[in-house]
Amino acid sequence: MGQKNRIHLVTGGARSGKSVLAEKLVARLGGPAIYIATAEPFDEEMTQRIGLHRDRRGAGWTTIEEPRDLAGALVRSDGQGVRLVDCLTLWLANLEGRADVAALCHVLAAQASPVVLVTNELGLGIVPDNKLARRFRDEHGWMNQAVAEIADEVWMAVSGLPLRLKPQEHDFGRI
């Protein structure tokens, strides 16, 4: 804890076990746990998903709902515990693909308490027909790259299993 492995990113596909892995990372870090939810319960499907996640986490978590001002939520909660941001994809979608990722990275790099962030991999299917979907996919990919670059640890969940992307043993891990 402290200076070591402060920023943790968990990426992966839909229903790949990202949130459970992120919760395990928070538990491993220890101390008070703060959940920063970026989801907006705008329809029944989303309300159900949010409820499922909340039930699984159980008691012992403080929840902050912040669909847009994620940097502000991080600044305000720093020093109060380990923050789990779930997730960057919804945050970017809430801001219609125009989030200030550089400002977020700046705030992340300055945090005193650890942060675990959840995101998605969206770019591994057939190219979407829809131009807006392609643009979102681009912005999302660039966001993931920027956050992964400043993260101390990056994991990818696949079928519920954690694959470590950073740090790695090979020489490109040090570039």
Next chain:
Amino acid sequence: MGQKNRIHLVTGGARSGKSVLAEKLVARLGGPAIYIATAEPFDEEMTQRIGLHRDRRGAGWTTIEEPRDLAGALVRSDGQGVRLVDCLTLWLANLEGRADVAALCHVLAAQASPVVLVTNELGLGIVPDNKLARRFRDEHGWMNQAVAEIADEVWMAVSGLPLRLKPQEHDFGRI
């Protein structure tokens, strides 16, 4: 063989070399090989794919066609050889996303002979517009997580190459 590495899961994208990798795992395990096909040849495209796979496997395989009662097929074939289940995705689709995954895992955990199962990763593209596709993707992801959890070995095929997801060296591999 025997108690060690009894349940093997091979996941990956479409045309990523999953079936070939699964066949290599079966060959490595040795002994009689039993192919449990969950595909239903309901159209010409699917009939062609089934034919391609069968031609590649060649002689020396017993084939069981079982699109729905996978647990039953495993129970009935136990003790007769190494089973290759190809694949879980079609099994789940044949059951319209409502397969009894817990019952399957229960049966898998009780098998005396090894089983190699093939599945797909479906959740790494843009969120589908279609609500049914989203629901199938959810059910499918949960199925993959459940089977990966009880599996002794999990591999992901990428461009024909095997990436080992379980067991792993890092500490989360032991959680």
Next chain:
Amino acid sequence: MGQKNRIHLVTGGARSGKSVLAEKLVARLGGPAIYIATAEPFDEEMTQRIGLHRDRRGAGWTTIEEPRDLAGALVRSDGQGVRLVDCLTLWLANLEGRADVAALCHVLAAQASPVVLVTNELGLGIVPDNKLARRFRDEHGWMNQAVAEIADEVWMAVSGLPLRLKPQEHDFGRI
């Protein structure tokens, strides 16, 4: 350089940092750098993407535009430097899914100077509704498998991070 690690393949999703990783591999190999562009600037969106990539590479690169005769471009440029082919997906699309992949692999295997090739992973999303998209996904996956098989090094970019697929430590890496 020379005989060691002559053919390098970089795969990954859209906006996963494939091209940057490929450029780092070229820099690591050293010597004159030749960019073989398969993109055709047929619309504004593609023209923008091509411009972004060119600006990032900067001076010191020779560019060859060759949307279809990739094997010919490799033969003609052999001995003149390290070639970066960006990318196989567009090459296959320009040839409407009917590229002569075996001929390409034959030419690759005979190159004296190193080649770094960029491709995409397309098969990890929900099955496309569109039959043509499914067929392209199939042809593309087979192409990736064929090139990965003859490659000396294969990397997958995820959120900008390099994951090594070949060579690997585990025993299937030697099959």
